[in-house]
Amino acid sequence: MDSTIFLDRSKLSARYIPDELPHREKQVDEICHLFIGPSFPDDYPLTVLQILGSAGIGKTSTVLKCSKILELHFDRNRLQLVTVYVNLKLQGGNKYAIYRYLLEKLAPDIPAQGISAEEMLRYLLRYLRESKKYALIILDEIDYLIKNTKDTGVIYDLTRLNEFEPGTPCNIKMVIFIARGKEFYEKLDPAELSSLGRIPLEFPEYTLRQVGDILNKRCSEAFNPKALGSDIIDEVAKITTSPLFHGDIRFALDLLAYSGNLAESQGTGRITLDQIRQVYSQIHPADTANNLDELPQSQVYTLMAVIRTIRAKRKPYVELKEIRSSASDIAEEFKLKKLEIEDHLDELCSKRIIDIRSLKEIGIVGVSFKDLEPLVMHKIKRYKESKS
Ligand SMILES: Nc1ncnc2c1ncn2[C@@H]1O[C@H](COP(=O)(O)OP(=O)(O)OP(=O)(O)O)[C@@H](O)[C@H]1O
Numbered sequence: 001m002d003s004t005i006f007l008d009r010s011k012l013s014a015r016y017i018p019d020e021l022p023h024r025e026k027q028v029d030e031i032c033h034l035f036i037g038p039s040f041p042d043d044y045p046l047t048v049l050q051i052l053g054s055a056g057i058g059k060t061s062t063v064l065k066c067s068k069i070l071e072l073h074f075d076r077n078r079l080q081l082v083t084v085y086v087n088l089k090l091q092g093g094n095k096y097a098i099y100r101y102l103l104e105k106l107a108p109d110i111p112a113q114g115i116s117a118e119e120m121l122r123y124l125l126r127y128l129r130e131s132k133k134y135a136l137i138i139l140d141e142i143d144y145l146i147k148n149t150k151d152t153g154v155i156y157d158l159t160r161l162n163e164f165e166p167g168t169p170c171n172i173k174m175v176i177f178i179a180r181g182k183e184f185y186e187k188l189d190p191a192e193l194s195s196l197g198r199i200p201l202e203f204p205e206y207t208l209r210q211v212g213d214i215l216n217k218r219c220s221e222a223f224n225p226k227a228l229g230s231d232i233i234d235e236v237a238k239i240t241t242s243p244l245f246h247g248d249i250r251f252a253l254d255l256l257a258y259s260g261n262l263a264e265s266q267g268t269g270r271i272t273l274d275q276i277r278q279v280y281s282q283i284h285p286a287d288t289a290n291n292l293d294e295l296p297q298s299q300v301y302t303l304m305a306v307i308r309t310i311r312a313k314r315k316p317y318v319e320l321k322e323i324r325s326s327a328s329d330i331a332e333e334f335k336l337k338k339l340e341i342e343d344h345l346d347e348l349c350s351k352r353i354i355d356i357r358s359l360k361e362i363g364i365v366g367v368s369f370k371d372l373e374p375l376v377m378h379k380i381k382r383y384k385e386s387k388s
């Protein structure tokens with residue numbers, strides 16, 4: 001059925017990677033240059049790169065685009081480069097599962113049954129050498145894997161592939177690790193950390209103007225030109241660059257897609273600002289104070305601890321240890337059991353009421369401090385009344 005709103009809804013999907021990635025040209029260049037060396041490719045050592053940056057700012061898309069460029073570059077030199085992309089959140093598990101996956105993708109003829117993890121890598125390297133193929137391995141969401149496993153050796157192994165068989169060339173030319181932040185460093189030992197090597201390439205968050213450019217481009221592929229005006233893109237860009245979303249383009253595309261659906265079902269012929277706000281308040285519950293009613297008491301007290309700390313320190317972002325000390329005062333004052341604030345903070349963060357940038361930077365988002373404080377105090381007063 002023809003839609004008055006959408007040209008092609010699938011172009012808003014997170015799985016679709018557009019040909020052009022505006023405002024990531026510099027990163028594409030930087031990454032490709034690292035891997036395209038002067039004496040190419042056998043004398044060129046294994047190159048390891050880590051990429052860091054917050055959610056939805058094009059890390060995965062940029063690296064996948066680079067892999068296409070590099071494959072083409074090899075092809076022009078009559079060589080074959082094969083990319084294996086591993087999303088460790090989906091395909092992870094342990095070292096063994098990861099290497100088996102690499103083996104399946106790069107050397108499907110070699111059976112992975114009954115051999116050790118080390119042997120798998122050895123076989124893989126030999127297979128590539130003998131079949132004159134080169135490989136690029138992308139390990140996405142490495143922070144997720146490391147946080148959820150004791151088996152951190154995968155970093156050590158994959159960053160030292162060229163030492164596996166000294167004296168023979170290593171046909172895995174590049175390994176790229178992608179993560180959101182540096183917290184996973186804490187779980188690595190010094191040898192692993194040093195093999196991760198040089199400084200990471202950090203992707204900056206997009207600015208308001210950049211988000212506007214990106215959305216304009218994405219919308220021109222996905223929407224009927226009459227279905228949305230620049231006021232809509234401006235509004236979505238503004239919400240997206242607020243401290244709550246850090247320029248997360250995935251969120252922006254979702255907001256636009258849902259609003260498009262709403263415009264379609266309401267038959268308005270175009271997306272209105274009201275529809276954007278309506279969808280936003282649905283996917284972003286912290287905007288409506290009513291949601292405080294759904295919080296369990298322990299989370300409300302934790303929120304109170306955050307508010308008191310912010311008030312006492314007179315700054316928008318405060319440290320976990322400062323909140324912890326305020327929480328223990330509150331527990332004493334209100335005769336509560338000890339507050340397990342780490343868990344509650346996590347919950348409040350996933351409800352997008354607070355923002356945890358790091359353990360030293362925790363703040364309120366969505367609602368203004370001025371609005372939130374009286375609401376929380378009011379709720380706590382009601383708990384006290386119902387107790388007595
Ligand atoms: N510069 C850009 N131009 C067009 N689309 C973009 C751009 N940057 C990001 N996107 C789109 O935003 C969405 C999220 O991007 P991507 O998956 O690459 O982010 P990420 O940084 O890997 O996020 P996460 O940390 O959550 O994995 C994708 O749909 C992607 O196509």
Ligand SMILES: [Mg+2]
Pocket residue numbers: 059060061140
């Ligand atoms: Mg990603």
